[in-house]
Amino acid sequence: MTRSVPMSPLARRGSLVVLVILLFAAVYYLSGGWRGSAPAGEDVVTFNRDIAPIVNRNCVVCHRPGESAPFSFLDYAEAKKRAGLIAALTASRFMPPWLPERGEVEFLNERGLSDEEIALIRHWVEQGAVEGDPADRPDPPRFTEGWQLGEPDLVIAMQAPFTVPAEGVDVFRNFVLPIPVSTPRWVKAVELRPGNPRVVHHGVMQVDESRASRRRDEEDAEPGFAGMDMAGSEPPGGQLVGWTPGKVPVVDERLAWRVEPGSDLVVQLHMLPTGKAEQVAPRVGLYFTDAPPREQAFSLLMRNDDIDIAAGEGNHVVEDTLTLPVGVRAVGIYPHAHYLGKRIEAHATLPDGTTKTLIKIPKWDFNWQDDYRYREPLTLPAGTTIHMRFVYDNTTSNPLNPHQPPRRVRFGNRSSDEMATLAIQVIPSREADKPLLREALMRSRLEKNPDNWFAHSALSTALATQGRLDEALSHIQTAIGLLPGHPQLHYNLANTLLAMHRTDEAIEGYTRALAIEPDHPKAHNNLAVALQRSGQLERAIHHYRQQLTVSPMNAQAHANLGTALFDQGNMAGADEAFAHALELDPHLGTALEGRGDVARRLGRLDEAKAHYSAALEALPGAPGAHYGLGAVRLAEGDEQAAIGHFREAVKGNDAYIGVLNDDAWRLATHPDPNVRAPREALALATLADRLMQHRVPELLDTLAAAQAANGAFEQAVETLEQALALAAEGPASQYIAEFRERLALYRHGQAFVADPSP
Amino acid sequence: MTVTWCRIAAVCAALLIVLSGCETDGLEGVQDLDGRSINPIGNAGTPITVTLFVDSDCPVSNRYAPEIQRLYSRYAPRGVGFWLVYPDPDVSAESIRTHMSEYGYDFPALRDLHHSLVRRANALVTPEAGIFLADGTLVYHGRIDNRYVDLTQRRAKATQRDVENVLDALLAGKSVDSSWNPAPGRSLKTMSEPGVGCYIRDFK
Numbered sequence: 001m002t003r004s005v006p007m008s009p010l011a012r013r014g015s016l017v018v019l020v021i022l023l024f025a026a027v028y029y030l031s032g033g034w035r036g037s038a039p040a041g042e043d044v045v046t047f048n049r050d051i052a053p054i055v056n057r058n059c060v061v062c063h064r065p066g067e068s069a070p071f072s073f074l075d076y077a078e079a080k081k082r083a084g085l086i087a088a089l090t091a092s093r094f095m096p097p098w099l100p101e102r103g104e105v106e107f108l109n110e111r112g113l114s115d116e117e118i119a120l121i122r123h124w125v126e127q128g129a130v131e132g133d134p135a136d137r138p139d140p141p142r143f144t145e146g147w148q149l150g151e152p153d154l155v156i157a158m159q160a161p162f163t164v165p166a167e168g169v170d171v172f173r174n175f176v177l178p179i180p181v182s183t184p185r186w187v188k189a190v191e192l193r194p195g196n197p198r199v200v201h202h203g204v205m206q207v208d209e210s211r212a213s214r215r216r217d218e219e220d221a222e223p224g225f226a227g228m229d230m231a232g233s234e235p236p237g238g239q240l241v242g243w244t245p246g247k248v249p250v251v252d253e254r255l256a257w258r259v260e261p262g263s264d265l266v267v268q269l270h271m272l273p274t275g276k277a278e279q280v281a282p283r284v285g286l287y288f289t290d291a292p293p294r295e296q297a298f299s300l301l302m303r304n305d306d307i308d309i310a311a312g313e314g315n316h317v318v319e320d321t322l323t324l325p326v327g328v329r330a331v332g333i334y335p336h337a338h339y340l341g342k343r344i345e346a347h348a349t350l351p352d353g354t355t356k357t358l359i360k361i362p363k364w365d366f367n368w369q370d371d372y373r374y375r376e377p378l379t380l381p382a383g384t385t386i387h388m389r390f391v392y393d394n395t396t397s398n399p400l401n402p403h404q405p406p407r408r409v410r411f412g413n414r415s416s417d418e419m420a421t422l423a424i425q426v427i428p429s430r431e432a433d434k435p436l437l438r439e440a441l442m443r444s445r446l447e448k449n450p451d452n453w454f455a456h457s458a459l460s461t462a463l464a465t466q467g468r469l470d471e472a473l474s475h476i477q478t479a480i481g482l483l484p485g486h487p488q489l490h491y492n493l494a495n496t497l498l499a500m501h502r503t504d505e506a507i508e509g510y511t512r513a514l515a516i517e518p519d520h521p522k523a524h525n526n527l528a529v530a531l532q533r534s535g536q537l538e539r540a541i542h543h544y545r546q547q548l549t550v551s552p553m554n555a556q557a558h559a560n561l562g563t564a565l566f567d568q569g570n571m572a573g574a575d576e577a578f579a580h581a582l583e584l585d586p587h588l589g590t591a592l593e594g595r596g597d598v599a600r601r602l603g604r605l606d607e608a609k610a611h612y613s614a615a616l617e618a619l620p621g622a623p624g625a626h627y628g629l630g631a632v633r634l635a636e637g638d639e640q641a642a643i644g645h646f647r648e649a650v651k652g653n654d655a656y657i658g659v660l661n662d663d664a665w666r667l668a669t670h671p672d673p674n675v676r677a678p679r680e681a682l683a684l685a686t687l688a689d690r691l692m693q694h695r696v697p698e699l700l701d702t703l704a705a706a707q708a709a710n711g712a713f714e715q716a717v718e719t720l721e722q723a724l725a726l727a728a729e730g731p732a733s734q735y736i737a738e739f740r741e742r743l744a745l746y747r748h749g750q751a752f753v754a755d756p757s758p
Numbered sequence: 759m760t761v762t763w764c765r766i767a768a769v770c771a772a773l774l775i776v777l778s779g780c781e782t783d784g785l786e787g788v789q790d791l792d793g794r795s796i797n798p799i800g801n802a803g804t805p806i807t808v809t810l811f812v813d814s815d816c817p818v819s820n821r822y823a824p825e826i827q828r829l830y831s832r833y834a835p836r837g838v839g840f841w842l843v844y845p846d847p848d849v850s851a852e853s854i855r856t857h858m859s860e861y862g863y864d865f866p867a868l869r870d871l872h873h874s875l876v877r878r879a880n881a882l883v884t885p886e887a888g889i890f891l892a893d894g895t896l897v898y899h900g901r902i903d904n905r906y907v908d909l910t911q912r913r914a915k916a917t918q919r920d921v922e923n924v925l926d927a928l929l930a931g932k933s934v935d936s937s938w939n940p941a942p943g944r945s946l947k948t949m950s951e952p953g954v955g956c957y958i959r960d961f962k
Contacts, residue, residue, distance in 0.1 A: 084957040275820035399907040
């Protein structure tokens, strides 16, 4: 069937020329010039000797069977088949992918070839991609198959795979994976196995405690939800957890982050259609550590949402600055813009005027975005100003422009919108510096947009953590004014009110949050705490139970229910709740304390001691366990040991002064003479009073009651007179009338006995 | 100076050898998946033939599978012949069948063992198209569309569909631009737009 084609006139005319040229060529070839600048003979560049080491070091981490990149360069035949491609893509520095400019700042795991290596590859290809002597061939690198960090402590998998269509634009999908832990855990590393590496271009993982992501997921039948917006999720513990092909996850025990029961992991995958429909089902491995971290990272998320780029604008600049209120060490950085992004730069101006480059990306490429870790942390003292500068190209000469012809583009989460965010992972020197950083960030956002409800809310939380409750209240109220229907804002308001001891208003706030979101992940619990605090035990128990329908696996919620049942006097119920909590988390300190309290209340002192000791083992220094042990020791008559434990309890949490006082009061004044224990009461009250240096009228009142119960009426009178003198000056003045009544009793040689009605 | 001249001359020589070779060669080593020799171009009964050069391992090539299949579905009923061409001689007929079924290709495929078709169509990368008239004249070669700017950048979607434009023009008997006229009897100029993808020359 083949058909010969006549030689064209041009070819015929050219025949003579060809002959002449061939002659030239032969001479040139023989002179060695054909092989470019490479040396002749045995110095020809070979794969085995010269190229394999470069490829092994830089390429095969991805370019090998089963990994994300196309083609395997582990063997010569495959590499030769792509030799020209390798030469072209290394020469353009597109491969290996690495965006930051080299030089001023060094990152871990920098990828890239030297000019010499690139030239060597070019010569190899020019010389015909020779294999060379097998004896020269280096051993192939060893790779860990499967999980790079070994078998994870917990593997979270998708229920059903997501299907990426055969063609179309890039797919951004956020998969919401509940994290099945029943108790808070410390996570030292996260590893993503994308499942179908050829499809997945990069991934970002965040954690959502709010369920906002879960609700977005439920909006359609497909797994996950679309877009770049990761709903309510946040970088866990301030860490940037990204995945790009070939990246080995970082294990850093110093920076472990805490995952709370009921949280969701949100895995955002950027996927590329491959030409056929592909199934994607990522798996995530979590690696836990028992030790709480020594340092905690903070994600300094700078962003400027004031983006408005006119069509045809080729150099649109978006900037932001932030002055650090405290010193930090920067350990990583993650810049983010979309397809119009052209150039990204960030630098820090230190208080002494010197500048440090944080990152410089001369040619931004959305597809190869990544988070980068500094080789050495950068020290940024308090007063350092961080500048970020993003340049955008919204012209037709930007081929990645999603709009052809260009259109006006503004801020937004869709890939056709634009963003300008720079997440800098920093380590503050003290945990208490974090709210200061958050405050600075949020104030910076509010300067740009005073109506940013989110910034008001986050600022409020930062202020509340600093104990600046009045300011916190004002900002959360502003946030609610801007967005009245958001349950989380009402929840935050209620938390602030609870911290301000405005318990009734807090109860109203939680109730409003729950009216909007009946299965709010935490509001039932906190409402119950408020109710328990205001003595409404029935309602508290109801809401603890509601909390358990929302998060049945939450060990702490079971323990909280136990405490309310305990307060109610339902020892069997309390014990059962604590036991449930311990089934989910055998080391939960509060549940062990709770079981100890139940045993103690039931007079089973040995059992109580065993529980308290276990609690102290699980949670060294746990004040509740110390308190319980103190009480047991006291009942056993070992006053010295008891006082030691009480001291520890108060040292751990000064609220135990109140507990000490309550117990002393109960033992001194209980209407049931079998419960009353004047001697023990006196020991407790004396200790409480001594710890507070005889300055608290309520404690002196209790001490007086204990003295009276022991028959020491003269001392009682003296003590209570002291209390009266102090009360006159302070907030305890409300008790003056009560104090006077009791003083009269003591003067008549009578002890005070409480009213039997509750 | 002499060295530079020598280099230029050497490159020209090599090019001319290739070009003249391509003009004189038959279509040696072009086989269907059952191993039968086939000449897909210059079939009098098919006024227009499109050869589409693909590579089962090249991600750029594979990403075009739906587009290539769509071109087939759209133009085959209008009398245009379509051939899928696998220029990698190491890929077996069996692997090609598997690849085709995975990517949903359902028109005939060829192996081009000695790159005879590659040369006739001036194909440099996968994916790329060659469009031939019934007399074997190559009227277009190169990219399918401009989705890929280069190997490092791709548009969200193509803004110029070259193969589609040429086929529409040919079927309508129109010229595509002022320098090109497909009307019978005129001297024809081969149009081309450089393709972006995996180099076919690496298969040698």
